[in-house]
Amino acid sequence: MPATKTFEYQTVDRDGKHAKGLLEAPNEAAAIQQLRQQGLVPVSITEGGSLLRREITVPGFGSRTTLKDLAVFARQFATMTASGMTLLRSLSVLEDQAAKPSLKKAISEVRADIEGGMSLSAALGKHPKVFPTLMVAMVRAGETGGFLDGALERIAITMEKDANLRGKIKGAMTYPVIVLIFTGVLVAGVLAFIVPVFEGMFKQFGGELPLPTQILVTGSRNLAWAGPLFVAMVAGLSIAFRRQLRHNPSLRLSFDRLKLRLPVFGKLFAKIAISRFARNFGTLLGVGVPVMQALDVVGATTGNAVITEAMKDLQIAVRDGLPMSAQLGKHPIFPRMVAQMIEVGEESGQISQMLDKVADFYDREVDTAADSLTAAIEPLMVIVMGVVVGGMVLCLYLPMFTIYQNIQG
Structure with missing residues (x-):
């Protein structure tokens, strides 16, 4: 008899009643099967009691809807629609499950719009700050083709992989920032504390200080007023520059081209x-979004103006x-391998599958590059830190030579 594991679950029945608890099963698939045999729809199921892998958040922070939130939302939505629950019932359950206030409010308004006769994709499209363009386009394709649950499942997979990709980049940048x-x-x-002592x-010894020490x-x-002013200026310039990037397409294009030419980071940004x-193009084509519309959505969701062009x-x-x-081969950002893979996909009629393979390959490349x-x-940061600290120490000890000469004289 195979060893069993403990799973923590949350379910909802066809009347919308919630239930949660623990069960023993050999694996997750067997646990889901047990729940479905009882007439329950699994909303979440996690081994070891870490339900939904919820993160600890500080009140007032982290209220913005993240890719992980959207991935969980899409996966739960797909499970409930595949089990025969109506959209309104599913959205009601999802509203109760949502932890982020912004997501909870958006789901509530989407449910109200659907009650008023609006389609799901149109209702989601009214909340671009919560539900991205890519998600809305895929839902629209799922509605049109009659496979909404499949489209939602693809959305969940795409969001999870994009979240993992962003996590890798943040992890690579954490050390230098710290x-x-x-x-x-x-x-x-x-x-603040050492220079005044010196x-x-x-x-006491008199004499004129060298220029570096005087600085x-x-x-x-x-420091008391210049330090906060410097921080405020840096923050203000950063905010102003980001706003210019959003509202000035030519500046954004030039900036993204510059990012791709950076000596260390450029290759990583390109990958x-x-x-x-x-990933986005393959996913959109895979759920039946027309090519022209898919290209338009991809251009708006990759986060790079060079790709948009x-x-x-x-x-x-x-x-x-x-x-x-x-x-595609005329654009330097795309390696020859990418154009060749797409060419094979065009000839074989499997362009979506080829794009998924390209995405998987570059996900691994990003891992290696990160x-x-x-x-x-790491060594570069150590050198920078050493130069800064060593330079300050040298500036403090420069007057010692003058003082020593005065004493000798």
């Missing part, structure tokens, strides 16, 4: 963009009856 913050705190601490000692002393004296392009060219090629692979980036940045 080192830079620590270096800034260390510099502020030296200016300044008092320099005054350090001046920074220490003005991320290609992975998202292939390429999608416009592909739309022109498709409109003129030309193969996408030939036009690990290599972390390994390359």
